[in-house]
Amino acid sequence: TGLETTDAGDVYRLRKQTVEPIFGIIKSIMGFRRFSLRSLAKVTTEWTLVALAYNCKRMARLHVA
Known part of the structure; x- marks a missing residue:
């Protein structure tokens, strides 16, 4: 149950990669x-x-890149 299953862990890791850095950029840089x-x-x-x-x-x- 919870994040212990491999499917849930994979989904959570993907969410961490794609969404959370944006909020960090908005908070710290902007x-x-x-x-x-x-x-x-x-x-x-x-x-x-x-x-x-x-x-x-x-x-x-x-x-630019």
Whole structure:
């Protein structure tokens, strides 16, 4: 049960590789650690802008290479 099965462990390892580094980059490199606004609609808009900034930065870096 849990992460002891090989299938669950494989899925968890894949998730760690693909998703979690993005949040680390947004926190450490981009400096986004907390939301400035309140209400779900405003937080959603703020997160959308953060994700847009990350994606633009990533696309610019990939385009140069």
